[in-house]
Amino acid sequence: MNAHLQPTGSAYFISPETAMAESHTLSVLVDNEPGVLARVIGLFSGRGYNIESLTVSETEHQAHLSRITVVTRGTPQVLEQIKAQLERIVPVHRVVDLTVRARELGQERPIEREVALLKVTGSGETRAETLRLADAFHAKVVDATIEHFILEITGKSSKIDQFIAIIKPLGLIEVCRTGIAAMNRGPQGM
Numbered sequence: 806m807n808a809h810l811q812p813t814g815s816a817y818f819i820s821p822e823t824a825m826a827e828s829h830t831l832s833v834l835v836d837n838e839p840g841v842l843a844r845v846i847g848l849f850s851g852r853g854y855n856i857e858s859l860t861v862s863e864t865e866h867q868a869h870l871s872r873i874t875v876v877t878r879g880t881p882q883v884l885e886q887i888k889a890q891l892e893r894i895v896p897v898h899r900v901v902d903l904t905v906r907a908r909e910l911g912q913e914r915p916i917e918r919e920v921a922l923l924k925v926t927g928s929g930e931t932r933a934e935t936l937r938l939a940d941a942f943h944a945k946v947v948d949a950t951i952e953h954f955i956l957e958i959t960g961k962s963s964k965i966d967q968f969i970a971i972i973k974p975l976g977l978i979e980v981c982r983t984g985i986a987a988m989n990r991g992p993q994g995m
Contacts, residue, residue: 824880828857829904830915830987831888832995833873836896837863844894845873854879854887858919858962860984870898872995874987899995906989917987921965926953927976935975942968953978 835841842861849856858876863869877887884902891900903915923944925935928951939946939956942964948955958968962985969980988995 824882826878826880826883827904828876828878829884829902830917830985831875831877831891832901832903832987833875833891833897834864834899834995835871835873835894836898837869837871838896841871841894841896842873845875845891845897848890848894849875849877849887852887852890854883858984860986874985876985876987901995903987903989910989910991912990915987915989917961917985918959919962919965919985920957920959920983921969922947922981923956923958923969923972923977924953924979925956925972925976926978928952931975935972938968938971938975944968 833845835845846856846859848854854877856875856877858874860874861871864872877884879887888900888902891897907913907915927935932954935954935956936946938944939954939958942958943960944956944958946954947957956972958965965982969977
């Protein structure tokens with residue numbers, strides 16, 4: 806066996822070398838009860854799957870249902886295995902690979918959005934440049950003093966990454982991101 810193909814304990818080594826890993830967004834509908842999130846995350850960590858983004862929120866209050874949105878990376882075989890294992894967890898009602906569903910609908914990706922808060926310090930021209938860039942990226946000032954701003958930006962993760970890179974040299978001192986919320990286009994639900 807080649808040294809670069811030796812197993813590391815990660816499930817990523819199950820797939821053939823020719824399969825390309827890609828990022829997929831999974832939506833998981835679960836009962837809103839204690840321990841469910843820990844069980845879902847435990848499935849990922851126990852099998853060596855990486856979570857790139859994770860968001861959870863109750864979506865149907867009366868039915869006590871929550872939606873977990875997970876962005877993970879793997880080959881098609883690994884992604885199918887993740888989906889099958891998630892479906893076996895008892896409080897899981899449904900698992901949808903939104904990336905696969907988007908492609909079935911003729912779209913490249915599902916609608917994905919993220920919110921970020923950025924704390925930026927500065928004065929004078931740096932402060933003015935920060936405000937100009939915030940306006941160009943449609944970021945809102947949600948808190949301000951003479952020493953700092955807290956900016957809120959919503960959009961695709963790539964837009965937020967770009968905004969962070971541009972703001973960094975202007976005095977960026979803290980970032981907080983929500984993770985991705987995602988949904989497919991079209992009239993049908995999950």
